[in-house]
Amino acid sequence: MNISSVDLNLLVAFDALMSERNVTRAARRIGLSQPAMSNALSRLRALFDDELFVRSGRGMEPTARAQSLAMPVSEALRRIEEAIAPALAFDPCSLDRAVRIAMTDNSMAVLLEALILRFRNAAPKLDLHIKNSRAAGMTPMLDDGEIDMAIGVAGELEARHRAMPLYSDRLVGIARRGRFGPQGPTLEQFVAAEHVLVTPRNATGGSLDRELANRGLSRRVFLTLPQFIMAPYAVAKADLVACLPARIALAKAEMLDLEIFEPPVALDDFTVSLIWHGRDDAEPAHRWLRETVADVVREVTALGDADRWPICQTLLGPCRANVPAAHAAAQEHPAEAERVPASA
Known part of the structure; x- marks a missing residue:
């Protein structure tokens, strides 16, 4: 030809x-x-x-x-x-458009306030539209052009999608201050407590319940919620126990007088990533948006909590095309292949 x-x-x-x-x-x-x-x-x-x-x-x-x-x-x-x-000179001050970002409630709790302030100051004409979404619903929204980017757990992606690891997190336990003390609860105390279960899909159990079942145990779930963000308030007001991402726990513990403890059963870590469609790789405005999100993450995750919760760390690195997704994730960062617990 x-x-x-x-x-x-x-x-x-x-x-x-x-x-x-x-x-x-x-x-x-x-x-x-x-x-x-x-x-x-x-x-x-x-x-x-x-x-x-x-x-x-x-x-x-x-x-x-x-x-x-x-x-x-x-x-x-x-x-x-x-x-x-x-x-082509790009000036964020001239960016006059709506930016649509899908976020899980976990990533909203950690990043949204700082993102609002940064975008408001750097791009005053920009309108920020946040859509709440489970991780599984993010890539179809990218494919359909409903959103410009997403922040959540990437999982396995198609070749046309991109992901940049932002930070890692894990589930920790919270209770009213003084309930269990500095050593945290024993397994028996933990199981005997009344719990909050966060489950966006109305499931009756989560990763924690599967771990307990492996030991022949079960817990009483007094309250189920669709989002993590309300769990600390329920724990504080009703003397309950919950397991939720460490960054949310750290943000709410002092304000609500809560203690944070290591759950007496092992729970997986997970990685939160910035996800977008490959068609936007070289678009100047989109590239600036990705760089801005990454910069905000560096600021927000540099909170001095790494000594207390070492898993709470920034994972920012080069973006990757997912071909094949599971192999690329495991090679570039092992935690990227792990999924956030659907409920806890």
Whole structure:
């Protein structure tokens, strides 16, 4: 194939179709009308002598030929954008748009206040729209263009998604100050207490209950809540016990006169990441947004609590493309392959 005879704009259309899996959204993405995008798809099919995308119940699925083209085309376009980007001065003060971020209640409790202040000061024309979401719902929202980025546990991602580890956390126990003392509860005391269970999916048990069941034990769950953020208040007011992310516990313990203790059963650590769609890799405004979030995380997580809770640490490093996701996560940072407990 003679490259001089190829309309390179077709590759931009192909990349948009590969990202969006929808003709209308792909057209909107690159500023074309829907008929113009349909025409571009027809020309792409003729150029590569392949259907490239076929209709399915979930939209348009790429053929094997399209999948083989996706990475080389995306990489070539990214390099062109990076070569051009330095000539395009970006000023956050001129960023006049809404930024949509999906966050879990855990990440909101840790980061949202600082993010609001930073964006308000650095980009006064920017509107910040926060959407509450479980981690599992974040990547479909990215694919559909509902959000610009997400903050939560990345899990396993598709090749088109990106993730940057931000910080690690773990579950700790909280109770009213003085209930168990500096050594924390024994297993018997812990099981005998009345507990708060945080479960966003209305489940009847969580990771803690599975660990107790392995020992032939169970606890009484007096209260279930859909979000972690209200659990410290319930513990303080009703003399309950709860397990929740250490960063939320540290933020609320002094204000609510709570003690923090190590649970008498082992619970997994988890990693909170910034997640976005690969189509936004080189976009100057999006790049600034990612850098700003990372900078806020460095500030918020430098609270001097590392000596007390060593797991509460910043994990900021280079972003990664997830190909394959589980292998990349395990290689770059072992904690990235672990999932946040769905409930505790």
